[in-house]
Amino acid sequence: MARKIIKPQPISGFPEYTPAVQRVWQAWCDHMRAVFERYGFCGIETPAVEALDVIAAKGEVDKEIYVLERLHRAEGDKDARLGLRFDQTVPLARYVAQHFNDLDFPFKRYQIGRVWRGERPQAGRFREFTQADIDVIGVDALPLSFDAELAAIMWEVLSGLLNPPQPPPSARGGNDGANLSPLEQERSEGANLPPLEQGGVRGGSALPFQIRVSNRKILIGLLKSVCIRKNEEITKILSFLDKGHEIHPGLLREFGVTESEKQKILMEFHYQFKIFQNKKGETFNYIYENMKHLIGEGLIYLDTYDESIEEGLDELKSVMADLSHLPKGAVVADLSIVRGLDYYTGTVYETFLTDAPELGSICSGGRYDDLAGAYINKKLPGVGLSIGVSRLFSHLLAAGKLPIGRVSPAEVLVALPSEDHRKAAQEAARALRQRGINTEVYHAPHKIGRQIAYAEKRGVPHVWFPDAGGHSVKTLATGQQAPADPQTWRPPA
Amino acid sequence: MARKIIKPQPISGFPEYTPAVQRVWQAWCDHMRAVFERYGFCGIETPAVEALDVIAAKGEVDKEIYVLERLHRAEGDKDARLGLRFDQTVPLARYVAQHFNDLDFPFKRYQIGRVWRGERPQAGRFREFTQADIDVIGVDALPLSFDAELAAIMWEVLSGLLNPPQPPPSARGGNDGANLSPLEQERSEGANLPPLEQGGVRGGSALPFQIRVSNRKILIGLLKSVCIRKNEEITKILSFLDKGHEIHPGLLREFGVTESEKQKILMEFHYQFKIFQNKKGETFNYIYENMKHLIGEGLIYLDTYDESIEEGLDELKSVMADLSHLPKGAVVADLSIVRGLDYYTGTVYETFLTDAPELGSICSGGRYDDLAGAYINKKLPGVGLSIGVSRLFSHLLAAGKLPIGRVSPAEVLVALPSEDHRKAAQEAARALRQRGINTEVYHAPHKIGRQIAYAEKRGVPHVWFPDAGGHSVKTLATGQQAPADPQTWRPPA
Numbered sequence: 003m004a005r006k007i008i009k010p011q012p013i014s015g016f017p018e019y020t021p022a023v024q025r026v027w028q029a030w031c032d033h034m035r036a037v038f039e040r041y042g043f044c045g046i047e048t049p050a051v052e053a054l055d056v057i058a059a060k061g062e063v064d065k066e067i068y069v070l071e072r073l074h075r076a077e078g079d080k081d082a083r084l085g086l087r088f089d090q091t092v093p094l095a096r097y098v099a100q101h102f103n104d105l106d107f108p109f110k111r112y113q114i115g116r117v118w119r120g121e122r123p124q125a126g127r128f129r130e131f132t133q134a135d136i137d138v139i140g141v142d143a144l145p146l147s148f149d150a151e152l153a154a155i156m157w158e159v160l161s162g163l164l165n166p167p168q169p170p171p172s173a174r175g176g177n178d179g180a181n182l183s184p185l186e187q188e189r190s191e192g193a194n195l196p197p198l199e200q201g202g203v204r205g206g207s208a209l210p211f212q213i214r215v216s217n218r219k220i221l222i223g224l225l226k227s228v229c230i231r232k233n234e235e236i237t238k239i240l241s242f243l244d245k246g247h248e249i250h251p252g253l254l255r256e257f258g259v260t261e262s263e264k265q266k267i268l269m270e271f272h273y274q275f276k277i278f279q280n281k282k283g284e285t286f287n288y289i290y291e292n293m294k295h296l297i298g299e300g301l302i303y304l305d306t307y308d309e310s311i312e313e314g315l316d317e318l319k320s321v322m323a324d325l326s327h328l329p330k331g332a333v334v335a336d337l338s339i340v341r342g343l344d345y346y347t348g349t350v351y352e353t354f355l356t357d358a359p360e361l362g363s364i365c366s367g368g369r370y371d372d373l374a375g376a377y378i379n380k381k382l383p384g385v386g387l388s389i390g391v392s393r394l395f396s397h398l399l400a401a402g403k404l405p406i407g408r409v410s411p412a413e414v415l416v417a418l419p420s421e422d423h424r425k426a427a428q429e430a431a432r433a434l435r436q437r438g439i440n441t442e443v444y445h446a447p448h449k450i451g452r453q454i455a456y457a458e459k460r461g462v463p464h465v466w467f468p469d470a471g472g473h474s475v476k477t478l479a480t481g482q483q484a485p486a487d488p489q490t491w492r493p494p495a
Numbered sequence: 496m497a498r499k500i501i502k503p504q505p506i507s508g509f510p511e512y513t514p515a516v517q518r519v520w521q522a523w524c525d526h527m528r529a530v531f532e533r534y535g536f537c538g539i540e541t542p543a544v545e546a547l548d549v550i551a552a553k554g555e556v557d558k559e560i561y562v563l564e565r566l567h568r569a570e571g572d573k574d575a576r577l578g579l580r581f582d583q584t585v586p587l588a589r590y591v592a593q594h595f596n597d598l599d600f601p602f603k604r605y606q607i608g609r610v611w612r613g614e615r616p617q618a619g620r621f622r623e624f625t626q627a628d629i630d631v632i633g634v635d636a637l638p639l640s641f642d643a644e645l646a647a648i649m650w651e652v653l654s655g656l657l658n659p660p661q662p663p664p665s666a667r668g669g670n671d672g673a674n675l676s677p678l679e680q681e682r683s684e685g686a687n688l689p690p691l692e693q694g695g696v697r698g699g700s701a702l703p704f705q706i707r708v709s710n711r712k713i714l715i716g717l718l719k720s721v722c723i724r725k726n727e728e729i730t731k732i733l734s735f736l737d738k739g740h741e742i743h744p745g746l747l748r749e750f751g752v753t754e755s756e757k758q759k760i761l762m763e764f765h766y767q768f769k770i771f772q773n774k775k776g777e778t779f780n781y782i783y784e785n786m787k788h789l790i791g792e793g794l795i796y797l798d799t800y801d802e803s804i805e806e807g808l809d810e811l812k813s814v815m816a817d818l819s820h821l822p823k824g825a826v827v828a829d830l831s832i833v834r835g836l837d838y839y840t841g842t843v844y845e846t847f848l849t850d851a852p853e854l855g856s857i858c859s860g861g862r863y864d865d866l867a868g869a870y871i872n873k874k875l876p877g878v879g880l881s882i883g884v885s886r887l888f889s890h891l892l893a894a895g896k897l898p899i900g901r902v903s904p905a906e907v908l909v910a911l912p913s914e915d916h917r918k919a920a921q922e923a924a925r926a927l928r929q930r931g932i933n934t935e936v937y938h939a940p941h942k943i944g945r946q947i948a949y950a951e952k953r954g955v956p957h958v959w960f961p962d963a964g965g966h967s968v969k970t971l972a973t974g975q976q977a978p979a980d981p982q983t984w985r986p987p988a
Contacts, residue, residue, distance in 0.1 A: 008552040010589045010870050013575065016542035018590070020597045021604070024539055040928045042905035042935030042955070046517055049509035049623055050543065050579075050609065059501040070561040072613035073578065082506065085566065086543075096503045097511070104513045106902065106953055108938055111514070116543065120565035130542055145938045147917070327925070377503050409599065412535035424640070432820070435533045442535030445601055445638045460599055462535070 015121070015129030017392060022409045022461075027395060030163055031114055034134045034389070037159045038112035041151065043136055046111050048093040050118075051084040056096050059376035066119040086118035090135045091373075091386070098139055099377035108148070109139045114391070128392055134159075137386035139373055144383045146317055149349040149369055150324030152387045153213055156365050157325075157332055159389065160353065164210040165405070209329060211364070213353045214336035215321060218346055218368070219314025221337070314348070321349060347371045351387055361397055365389045408461025412442040413493045414475070415457040416466040420447045426468040433488035434466075441466075454478070464493060508614070508622030510885060515902045515954075520888060523656055524607055527627045527882070530652045531605035534644065536629055539604050541586040543611075544577040549589050552869035559612040579611035583628045584866075584879070591632055592870035601641070602632045607884070621885055627652075630879030632866055637876045639810055642842040642862055643817030645880045646706055649858050650818075650825055652882065653846065657703040658898075702822060706846045706858070707829035708814060711839055712807025714830070807841070814842060840864045844880055854890055858882045901954025905935040906986045907968070908950040909959040913940045919961040926981035927959075934959075947971070957986060 012018075019027055035045065051070060068086040087093050090113050098109065114134045121127055136155060138148045318335055325333045341350045348369035355361055367387035374382050398404050414434055416427045427443050434441040442462065444453045457465050458478060465476045466486070475491060476483040505511075512520055528538065544563060561579040580586050583606050591602065607627045614620055629648060631641045811828055818826045834843045839861035846858035860880035867875050891897050907927055909920045920936050927934040935955065937946045950958050951971060958969045959979070968984060969976040 007868075007872060008548055008870055010549050010593045011546070011575075012593070013542060013544065013546060013577065016544060018541050019539075020594055021537035021539060024537070027540075028538055039904035040931070040933045042903050042908075042933060044514035044517070044902060044904065045521055046512075046514060047520075048511050049506065050611070051506065051509060051623070053503070053506060055501055056503050067566045068563040069566050070579070070613070071564055073560045073562050082504075084506065086563070100503045100505070101513055106949070110935075118543070120563070130544070147938060151936075324921075327921075375500075377501055379500060409537060410535050411532035411537065415535075428817075428820075438533070440533045440535060442603075443644075445640060456599070 014124075015127055017128065017130070017396060022406050023399065023404070025408065025411070026404050026406055030391065030395060033162045034114055034159050034391075035112070037155060037162065038134075038136055041110070041155050043110045043112045043155075046097065046113055047115060048087070048090070048097055048113070050086055050116070052087055052093060052096060054083040054085050056377070057085050057088075057092060066121055068118050068120040086120075088119050089117055090115060090133055090388070091137075094135070094137055094139075094386075095374040096377055098382060099374045099380075102378060102380070107139065107141045108144060110136075111139075112136045128396075131390070131392035134389040134391050135386060136388075137373075137384050139382050139384040142381050142383070144385065146320055147324060149317070149385050150321045152367070152385055153215065153321070153325055153333055153351060154328065156351075156353070156387050156389065157213060157328055160211055160365060163394070164355075208356055209331055210357070211353055211355050212331060213333040213351060213365070214339050215318065215333060216335065216337050216339040216350050217314035217318040217321075217348055218340065218350055219310040219317065219348055221314075221340060223308040223311030223314060317348060341366065341368055345370045345372075349385060355397075358397065358401075361393070363390075364394045410442065410460040410462050412440045412460070412462045414439060414441045414464045414466050415453070415460075415462045416441060416443045416468055417450060417453045418444045418447050419450065419467065419469075423447075423468055426470050430466055430468045430473060430488040434491070437492075439493065507617075508620055510621065510623070510889060515899050516892065516897070518901065518904070519897050519899055523884065523888065526655045527607055527652050527884075528605070530648060530655065531627075531629055534603070534648050536603045536605045536648075539590065539606055540608060541580070541583070541590055541606070543579055543609070545580055545586060545589060547576040547578050549870070550578050550581075550585060559614055561611050561613040579613075581612050582610055583608060583626055583881070584630075587628070587630055587632075587879075588867040589870055591875060592867045592873075595871060595873070600632065600634045601637060603629075604632075605629045621889075624883070624885035627882040627884050628879060629881075630866075630877050632875050632877040635874050635876070637878065639813055640817060642810070642878050643814045645860070645878055646708065646814070646818055646826055646844060647821065649844075649846070649880050649882065650706060650821055653704055653858060656887070657848075701849055702824055703850070704846055704848050704857070705824060706826040706844055707832050708811065708826060709828065709830050709832040709843050710807035710811040710814075710841055711833065711843055711861070712803040712810065712841055714807075714833060716801040716804030716807060810841060834859065834861055838863045838865075842878060848890075851890065851894075854886070856883075857887045903935065903953040903955050905933045905953075905955045907932060907934045907957045907959050908946070908953075908955045909934060909936045909961055910943060910946045911937045911940050912943065912960065912962075916940075916961055919963050919966075923959055923961040923966055923981040927984070930985075932986065 038045070054067075054069065057067060067088055070084045070086070094111070094113065098105065112135065114132065116130055116132050118130050119128075121129055136152060138144060138152070322333070322335055339350050339352050341352070346368035350368035351366055352363035353365035354363060365387060367385070369383070369385040371383050372381055373384045374380070395404070414431075416431045416434075418424060418427050431441045431443045444456065454465055454476075457463075463478055465478065466488075467474045467476070467483075468488075473486050473488060474483055475486040477494070531538070547560075547562065550560060560581055563577045563579070587604070587606070591598065605628065607625065609623055609625050611623050612621075614622055629645060631637060631645065815826070815828055829845075832843050832845050834845070841862035843861035844859055845856035847856060848854055858880060860878070862876070862878040864876050865874055866877045867873070888897070907924075909924045909927075911917060911920050924934045924936045937949065947958055947969075950956075956971055958971065959981075960967045960969070960976075961981075966979050966981060967976055968979040970987070
């Protein structure tokens with residue numbers, strides 16, 4: 003033991019959890035997967051790495067990529083250089099291109115996985131984090147109905163994670179609920195997941211989060227109508243708006259819009275957009291009708307008329323109509339949502355926590371025309387949404403809003419009153435486990451009080467006392483102890 | 496589309512699966528987790544990376560480590576250098592040391608995760624693969640009963656993965672089976688997971704795999720008894736035996752055993768070990784009694800007597816006795832199992848497929864005295880076992896022995912006879928999903944034959960025909976179609 007001890011330090015940006023927190027994390031992952039599968043989405047996993055030339059296929063290499071080096075790479079090694087994936091969209095595009103002939107389209111897939119970004123360590127920035135992505139990919143075309151379906155799925159997922167009030171389940175038969183996630187089961191069975199404390203959420207009309215939807219065709223059409231036709235310019239302006247900036251005359255000059263008439267037009271659009279931004283709570287129909295009216299009456303003056311404006315408005319209307327079954331305010335149209343990434347071409351989404359909008363969007367995405375053009379000579383349009391799981395989880399953890407409970411997954415601790423009881427203890431445990439009841443056997447014939455304290459500390463609700471002559475079980479919450487048969491006993495509901 | 500297309504190639508050593516195979520992989524992971532939790536083990540996850548000084552704390556840096564570099568690392572960056580984890584034992588040791596005060600001991604944890612080894616690409620070698628580890632860590636001491644419990648857990652896990660014949664479950668009540676894994680549920684419900692085709696396994700007495708156990712104290716004691724006292728020498732000999740080599744006089748000289756008398760002694764031990772190796776199928780009692788007899792009668796001549804020989808024999812006997820409830824041949828004592836790694840100090844395990852022993856051990860591990868001495872000034876003995884999941888899965892996949900079935904997780908496809916039916920289709924789907932039934936809605940009003948073909952191709956067993964006037968459902972396997980109510984219909988068991 004004279005050896006030097008290397009005291010391990012947490013690595014900034016690489017979160018890890020103690021077992022009780024990990025149980026909640028696992029319940030989150032199970033819930034997300036259960037909802038995705040309830041809509042028939044297939045799960046896939048891809049390697050942690052991609053070849054650097056695949057990552058760089060679109061011409062730019064993000065500098066946040068971690069590149070792998072073998073510690074003792076030999077001279078002359080000719081391996082492809084590998085980088086850790088920095089999102090799950092590049093891997094999806096590569097996967098679809100590579101396995102094209104083995105997939106059914108529309109290809110509906112979910113992927114819950116870690117991604118890595120080699121940023122400089124700083125507080126609150128993750129360098130390893132989990133994203134939960136769903137995408138639907140078509141060949142040549144993809145029905146607009148998926149744009150609504152994806153939002154509905156994410157609404158259901160996030161509702162489960164953020165634990166809003168739920169109606170009691172209708173009468174459940176034997177097989178019902180087979181695919182309910184543990185979070186849902188525990189909730190529907192009234193079990194002991196403590197409710198989230200969300201100020202003002204429970205019972206009131208406010209929802210804990212809101213999905214905001216727009217369609218980039220509207221803004222792109224408007225910008226094209228004033229002759230900003232270069233995609234790069236439009237992307238620059240979109241990125242700029244995306245960061246919350248306002249358009250001011252200086253900016254327009256910067257983007258090459260110098261004629262004063264066009265400046266005025268853009269200012270007018272901007273003014274209209276500000277109106278929409280201030281009306282986030284309004285029904286979409288109001289915005290839609292108002293916009294149509296402004297255009298129709300010539301109140302918005304267009305230099306030329308790009309019909310994608312109307313296309314975008316109609317698509318957005320259709321998506322909103324398909325989501326009308328959701329609670330009021332769950333999904334709203336919000337023309338200020340633009341997303342900076344240049345590959346979105348239609349519907350775009352962002353999602354905000356009601357009581358923490360400053361966290362930024364917790365679930366974002368959109369529709370794109372061409373997923374995998376860099377890897378395959380096919381047109382593969384798609385639509386996708388992604389939850390930043392680590393960021394959302396970490397926010398709720400820090401805010402004390404996660405239902406952190408038991409450490410142990412066991413429902414029963416079989417006590418070991420003496421070494422002579424070991425055989426009976428193990429047989430009882432086997433009988434319980436055979437019927438799917440998670441069961442620990444205490445490891446040594448310590449005093450019973452110590453064994454019960456162990457169960458309490460780990461949150462195991464029942465302690466079993468084995469005896470060849472007759473078993474009994476004690477429920478710690480009530481203190482009641484009663485005879486029980488390991489072949490038939492079940493934990494009370 | 497004039498852009499150059501980068502055609503993606505599979506990266507050697509980084510497996511990925513199509514959705515139907517991924518479903519089986521996911522069922523494997525669920526099953527492993529369900530069994531681990533049934534014994535009260537907590538799941539943990541650790542980052543993909545560890546600091547290089549943590550990896551190198553024991554003084555040697557394995558050259559198979561992948562080191563991370565930021566693609567555009569700035570001059571003067573002072574970040575800790577990071578390497579991808581190459582196993583889950585170093586992360587466990589670091590985790591236990593770092594979170595020591597937040598953990599309960601004995602700490603029972605499982606971890607199913609990916610590890611990376613930067614080997615040169617070659618056929619059949621994984622550079623990214625999944626391991627499923629269970630370990631129990633004590634402080635200062637850890638009862639021997641865990642050495643048996645871990646083998647019993649892995650027996651249950653592997654039995655599920657390799658799908659041997661199972662007794663029908665006893666009468667199951669409402670809540671029973673809540674924690675059965677999907678693999679177990681499907682089997683216990685007689686569902687459509689095809690049985691594994693394992694030559695000679697089914698119905699016969701041969702099991703599809705066998706866990707072999709020894710105790711290193713026996714061999715170490717024997718070697719110490721002939722005055723090979725240096726641990727490095729013992730480790731060298733163990734590694735040598737581990738690779739299947741025999742001890743010959745030249746080897747003994749190489750290891751510094753030059754006196755002819757001692758050579759003779761070692762040869763005698765070796766002879767005895769060969770006897771044990773040839774008796775793998777015998778009951779442990781036979782080996783135990785024989786060994787005791789040889790020592791007691793002086794038939795094995797010991798230069799000095801190291802009592803760890805007997806300690807090892809007694810421990811091995813106790814472990815075998817605790818496993819006597821398992822089928823005959825499931826776990827056998829086999830003194831030829833030594834494991835090359837120098838940290839094992841007692842029980843050691845290896846596991847072989849009956850019909851593919853050449854695959855090597857699929858589940859290995861052992862007991863160690865001191866898990867985390869490099870990171871914390873505490874004595875933390877433990878025992879652990881690890882399944883090489885990727886290697887086993889890949890072997891069965893290549894051999895055509897995996898129950899690959901449906902692509903879609905959905906049980907129902909709601910057809911879309913016309914665009915006018917969309918509302919009824921979506922309402923039916925919502926009602927089914929609300930009761931936990933995985934349901935897809937077909938995406939476009941194609942001809943019904945095409946919609947049914949889609950369901951068949953994806954393995955969705957039921958097609959739902961929505962109609963506000965009255966719904967019906969068709970079961971593809973039987974061709975039967977009957978009226979159904981989305982509020983009450985359940986898939987037939």
